[in-house]
Amino acid sequence: MPQESTVMDWDKLRIFHAVADAGSLTHAGDVLHLSQSAVSRQIRALEDSLGTTLFHRHARGLILTEQGELLFEATSSMVRKLDTTAARIRDSEESVFGELKVTTTTGFGTMWLVPRLAKLYDRYPDLKIDLMLEERVLDLPMREADVAIRMKEPNQQDLIRRRLLNIRMRLYATPEYLAKAGMPQTLEDLGPHRLICQNPQTPQVSSGAVLSQMLLGRNISSTLMVNNYFGVLQGVLNHVGIGVLPDYLSADFPSLTRVLPDIQSGEVPVFLAFPEELRASRRVAAFRDFVLEEIQSLRRQQTEEQVTDPSAK
Numbered sequence: 001m002p003q004e005s006t007v008m009d010w011d012k013l014r015i016f017h018a019v020a021d022a023g024s025l026t027h028a029g030d031v032l033h034l035s036q037s038a039v040s041r042q043i044r045a046l047e048d049s050l051g052t053t054l055f056h057r058h059a060r061g062l063i064l065t066e067q068g069e070l071l072f073e074a075t076s077s078m079v080r081k082l083d084t085t086a087a088r089i090r091d092s093e094e095s096v097f098g099e100l101k102v103t104t105t106t107g108f109g110t111m112w113l114v115p116r117l118a119k120l121y122d123r124y125p126d127l128k129i130d131l132m133l134e135e136r137v138l139d140l141p142m143r144e145a146d147v148a149i150r151m152k153e154p155n156q157q158d159l160i161r162r163r164l165l166n167i168r169m170r171l172y173a174t175p176e177y178l179a180k181a182g183m184p185q186t187l188e189d190l191g192p193h194r195l196i197c198q199n200p201q202t203p204q205v206s207s208g209a210v211l212s213q214m215l216l217g218r219n220i221s222s223t224l225m226v227n228n229y230f231g232v233l234q235g236v237l238n239h240v241g242i243g244v245l246p247d248y249l250s251a252d253f254p255s256l257t258r259v260l261p262d263i264q265s266g267e268v269p270v271f272l273a274f275p276e277e278l279r280a281s282r283r284v285a286a287f288r289d290f291v292l293e294e295i296q297s298l299r300r301q302q303t304e305e306q307v308t309d310p311s312a313k
Helices: 002-022 025-032 036-050 066-091 106-123 175-181 206-216 229-237 282-308
Strands: 055-058 061-064 098-104 127-133 147-150 159-167 169-173 194-197 222-225 242-246 257-264 268-275
Touching (some): 002 061, 002 066, 061 066, 098 282, 106 242, 106 282, 127 282, 147 282, 159 282, 169 175, 175 257, 194 229, 206 242, 268 282
Parallel strands (some): 098 127, 098 147, 194 222, 194 242
Antiparallel strands (some): 147 268, 169 242, 169 257
């Protein structure tokens, strides 16, 4: 069969290289843990398949023919490439490179993760990230992605998971919008304002949908509905109205003003998960550690906000 022939050809080339390097069937056999006669048979078979003589045989040993020199040059290049690859595999225990497929929600990916990735690339410039932003939960065990950051605990089997933080959906607006439209003091005061949120029927975390549904039931006079939180954020930043947004944004957008501090959604857990088989992957470990560092920084900022502004709690 063709596959069997390919394996045998490589085996013959490996033996040829050892013989050419050692200059002796006996010495090559010692390196390869083969008998001299087995090595000799393989060399004869290779010469027969190529239709040429690869060695001049002398009493003092073997000398490569012109054709043998050409083949030895080729096998030497192959060996160098294999050695380099083996070294890179070993070195990957200290370095990080190659492709990493990451999936998370559109909101978290665009508003929190992507703005921080420059730090990760500074640390690992050879990393190639394929970031898939969607609400659909990709199948990690089937390797649709290597790492997932989801707004609920993954229920797939054979996953390593870590809870990153809990978030809540809250109300935010710009000082410019509030200066023009006024600061609401109660839920009833929201009526004349424009509410920016996701339609409760669109895919999103259930706590956010519940909060939006409750607010929409307050006889809001004007609304802007966007099918992801990035769009909601853009509306808020451009003074369109009061938006329902995740609280982790307060660290990156300190100019936003929290509206009705007593109104917020229930807690939404955020998990990082990856397949058990990738436990030893340096790429996965590097990404996980980076995200954990950034989450710790976020927590410190949120703690500082709570100390300086008790209404932010």
